[in-house]
Amino acid sequence: MTEAPGFAARYRPVVAERGRLCAGIDPHVGLLEDWGLPVTADGLARFGDICVEALGPVAAVIKPQVAFFEPFGAAGFAVLERVIAGCREAGALVIADAKRGDIGSTMSAYARAWLSDSSPLCADAVTASPYLGYESLRPALDLAGETGRSVFVLARTSNPEGGDVQLARLAGPASPERTVAQGIVDAASASNSDGRGGVGLVVGATREHGLDLTGLRGPILAPGLGAQGATAADLPIVFDGADPAWVLPASSRGVLRAGPDPIALRDAFTRARDEVESALG
Numbered sequence: 001m002t003e004a005p006g007f008a009a010r011y012r013p014v015v016a017e018r019g020r021l022c023a024g025i026d027p028h029v030g031l032l033e034d035w036g037l038p039v040t041a042d043g044l045a046r047f048g049d050i051c052v053e054a055l056g057p058v059a060a061v062i063k064p065q066v067a068f069f070e071p072f073g074a075a076g077f078a079v080l081e082r083v084i085a086g087c088r089e090a091g092a093l094v095i096a097d098a099k100r101g102d103i104g105s106t107m108s109a110y111a112r113a114w115l116s117d118s119s120p121l122c123a124d125a126v127t128a129s130p131y132l133g134y135e136s137l138r139p140a141l142d143l144a145g146e147t148g149r150s151v152f153v154l155a156r157t158s159n160p161e162g163g164d165v166q167l168a169r170l171a172g173p174a175s176p177e178r179t180v181a182q183g184i185v186d187a188a189s190a191s192n193s194d195g196r197g198g199v200g201l202v203v204g205a206t207r208e209h210g211l212d213l214t215g216l217r218g219p220i221l222a223p224g225l226g227a228q229g230a231t232a233a234d235l236p237i238v239f240d241g242a243d244p245a246w247v248l249p250a251s252s253r254g255v256l257r258a259g260p261d262p263i264a265l266r267d268a269f270t271r272a273r274d275e276v277e278s279a280l281g
């Protein structure tokens, strides 16, 4: 059996062509209302269709936030399946923002749900929380590696509370000064030593993080642009020292507020993307 191309080989060309901005699809109740849509599964479906039409053909990477589909139950998941498939058919890579994390045996079921071709929810990547231990994510890391997909592991999140855990010092005499976040970065860098880029990180764009990202050789999802206050001009400062080719800023509400007109939505996305591209150089 020939090995599937690694995630890096799939990621690089589409990002080179479409630019470094991940479009978030976060159907907040307030956005459904602002778009004149009912807060029902039908409203959610219309929201999803507009996003797929406007963003699918232009964004390199699209990240539906699973949480906003879940309150609609089975009907919400049916919409999510359609959104994921529609974006992928339009040529975008899809990160399912599910932030999964559990003991390894359960993690393997999450991995099958989001990273296996046989699943109706199959995406190109999934977000994961490493706080049951980085190695608890192993089944997802392995399945992603085998199938040319990726797991984006939380390292230093964009929210103000994240530092309580992420800036704590690791136990053990070998690395008395390393933070928990740097430990995640180092584990991801070791996973990517095969050069396939199958492990990404999540590092918020909202503040300087003090992480050494130089050895990662994989994508860095950087949420926080727009609604959380980060700007394109902050990116070269926050990600000084990281390879800018791997930095993938993300914005959800900041772009989605331009809807529901698909043309206005697409324009808002391309404007934000162009700002990111010129800031990152």
Ligand SMILES: O=C(O)c1cc(=O)[nH]c(=O)n1[C@@H]1O[C@H](COP(=O)(O)O)[C@@H](O)[C@H]1O
Pocket: 024, 026, 063, 065, 097, 127, 156, 157, 158, 159, 202, 203, 204, 223, 224, 225, 226, 227, 228, 250, 251, 252, 253, 254
């Ligand atoms: O994993 C994420 O995408 C994520 C990590 C993080 O540190 N901060 C963060 O905001 N996110 C997600 O990124 C999106 C941000 O949305 P906006 O603030 O509307 O741009 C939400 O779906 C968050 O769940």
